[in-house]
Each structure stands twice: as structure tokens, then as C-alpha cells.
Amino acid sequence: MNFAPTAAARGRHDNSRERVVLVGVSTRAQDPATTAQHLAELERLAFSAGAEVAGVLVQNRTTFDPATLLGQGKVLELAELCEANNADKIVFDDDLSPGQAKRLEELTQRFILDRSGLILDIFARQARTREAKLQVEIAQLEYLIPRLTKMWAHLERQGGGIGTLGPGETQLETDRRIARTRLAKLRRELADLETSRSEQGKRRRSDAFSVALAGYTNAGKSTLLNSLTGAKVLAQDRLFSTLDATTRKLWVGEGAPECTLSDTVGFIRKLPHHLVASFRSTLRVVDEADLVLHLVDGSDKFRDEEMRVARDLLDELCGDTVPRIVVFNKADLLDGPDRESMAIHFPHALSVSASTREGFDTLRAAIHQEAMSWKRSRTAKADKQLEQAVENLDWNAA
Secondary structure (H helix, E strand, O other): OEEOOOHHHHHOOOOOOEEEEEEEEEEOOEOHHHHHHHHHHHHHHHHHOOEEEEEEEEEEOOOOEOOOEOOHHHHHHHHHHHHHOOOOEEEEOOOOOHHHHHHHHHHHOOEEEEHHHHHHHHHHHHOOOHHHHHHHHHHHHHHHHHHOOOOHHHHHOOOOOOOOOOOOOOOHHHHHHHHHHHHHHHHHHHHHHHHHHHHHHHHHOOOOEEEEEEEEOOOOHHHHHHHHHOOOOOOOOOOOOOOOOEEEEEOOOOOOOOEEEEEOOOEOOOOOHHHHHHOHHHHHHHHOOOEEEEEEEOOOOOHHHHHHHHHHHHHHHHOOOOOEEEEEEOHHHOOHHHHHHHHHHOOOOEEOOOOOOOOHHHHHHHHHHHHHHHHHHHHHHHHHHHHHHHHHHHHHHO
16 A cells, blocks of 8 residues: 655655655554554654655555565565655665665665664764764664675764765675774763763752653653743754753742753654663663653644653653653643543643743642652751761760
8 A cells, every 4th residue: 555745745845855765564563543653753754864755655464574574566566666756765664674674675776774774864963962972873883783784884974864875885794893893982982971971960960959851752842941941952843853961950939949950862662772772871861850741742643652652761761760740742732622631631740831831830830849849858868867977976975
């Protein structure tokens, strides 16, 4: 089954962008509606990577074909679709093994990329700080080393982008050895940087109540950070516009301790595991926070699944040790019935609009309450430590 690009994709036609065909497979484990939902997100990812979607192909199968994911007949149809739509590359929504990618490339005569590779391209484009660039390059190398046949040029494109092709297959084993050596060096450099950042962070936050913004990508975390703190961090309507953790001071009310608010990299479904591992230091902001604001795009039609994806990743990162508040953003885009339904189904969640500042007083009050509880707990702990120290002095004097 073939589909044309969405209206949004047609509306942003750009001759300077590379043309790609997206591919999804519906199986017993994933129904057609879910596949369509994932492909809509894949289209946004492709646009963020600098591509234009020329077509979409979907196949319904009981299970994936072990050789090509689709089956050879459908692969030939895919090649014809690319030829008819002048598409240079093919992007699969599901991850491909190195063998599958090589076979598909031979059959279609097109450059093959899967969702993980596409996300890595976007991350490479968006990385700004030294830490983010190290994390991205580590994840790229871990992804590419087993795929080193005609993809070596990926290792050289520090700027990322979907449009770079490799020079071909040359000195494969030498290339792999060089890549592994480079990977080991990058890991050491990142470990040193993480140690330095950790020590700096401990000194900075010793007396501050730290709040972390976390949630699905494009939920509006950067916009909320800007609106609450007056920061001027990049906020774009595209996936993964922010990779580096940004921290600003946050005022929540009289009597509260000093508070900080940190923006973090967004989550996404099917996020490559090696990418999560590489970005541990950035995501550690969530684990070390005193409060996590789980931000959700309340207007997104796939809201519930996006909440689940973010919740599962938060559980993996920090378990239930850090208090969380669910905050629905973009309330200004909801009508009355939608707001009522949300209030019924999520009675403990808050609702705000980062663009209009609706609900900010309630949000600040909720953070203030958590901060005051944290302050009382720290005071009680300090008093107990002081009492224990006095007892020890008395005992030693006796």
C-alpha cells in the first residue's frame, strides 16, 4: 500500500531538499493505525534532518521478512516508487540489521537509512556544546561500526545531515580499527568531562532546589523554560531542537529556597538504546533533580502514547525516587470539552500554556510547595546532624 506525503509535507516543498521515501510495516505486534502514527512522526524527523518526503510505502505482514523486512516483491515495488518520485534515499521506520540494509541497498540501488540512523543525523546537526558533540559521535560510531561497508563517510560528517554519501568500500578492516580506537578515545574524553561537570554541579546546587523539565520531544520544554525564567534558549517547532541541558534560576514565591529550572533533551518512541546510553550525562540532570516536571503536549492527538514513552524512560532514568508533576502544555489550543476530559482523566495534573502564560501561578505554587517541603527536610536533616555532632563532643569530653 502506497501513500502520498501529507499535506504538511506538500506545503513545504523545497527543491534544495533531498527526496526520500518512508517505509513502515504493520505486523501482528503493530496494527496499521499505530504504523501510520509512527510514520507521521518519521516524516517530521525526516524534515528535521533536511529531507523532503516524496512518498510513503506501507506493507501489512504477519512478521518481518528476515532478509529485507518487507519481502522481495515489495522491495521491487519500493524501488519503482523511488524511481517514479525521483527519490534518492529510503528511510525505514524500524531498525535494520547491517545485512538487511546491505541487501535492500543492492535491490533498490538507493541509500538505505533506518529510524535510528535518522535520529543520529538530527542529533549531529543539533549538537552545539563539546559534551553534546562527544555524545553524538560516540552514538554514531556504535551504530556505524557494524555497518561499515559503504557508510564510512558518516564518521567524517561532524555536522550531520541526511544528504552525505560515502566514498565507497575501502580498507574495511583498517577503517573498523580506526573507528574503535576513536570510540575508546571519545569515551575517555567524555568520562573526564562528565567528572568535571559533576563536581561543578555539586558545588552549584548545594543550596538550590533543582527542577528538571522532561518529556516527549516538541512538547514545549524550551518555550516553557523561556517563559518561566526569562531565558532565551532556542525554541523551534521541530523535533530535537534542544540537546544540551540548560539551567536557569527560577522564582516560585516568597520564602522558597533558591530554585533552578533545567531543560533537557526530548524523548521519542523507538529511541536508540546506544543514544540513551551516550546521553546519560545530559539526562543525569533528571536523575539528580529534586523535582521533575513531566511536560506533555496536551493538544497532540498521540498524547497518551507520548506520555507512556516519556514515563517509561523516566522510570528507567530515575525510578520513583524523584517526585514528578505531570504538566499539560499548550492549553490555549484546547477547547472546553478537551479541557474537561483532561481534568477528569488526569485529576492531579496541571495545565499551562507556555506561550500565553496561562496556569503559571498554579504551576509556581505547586513548585513552591515541593520546594518548601524539600527545605524543611534539609533543615531537619541538618538539625539532626548537628545534634549528633554535639552528642559526640559530649561523649568524647566525658
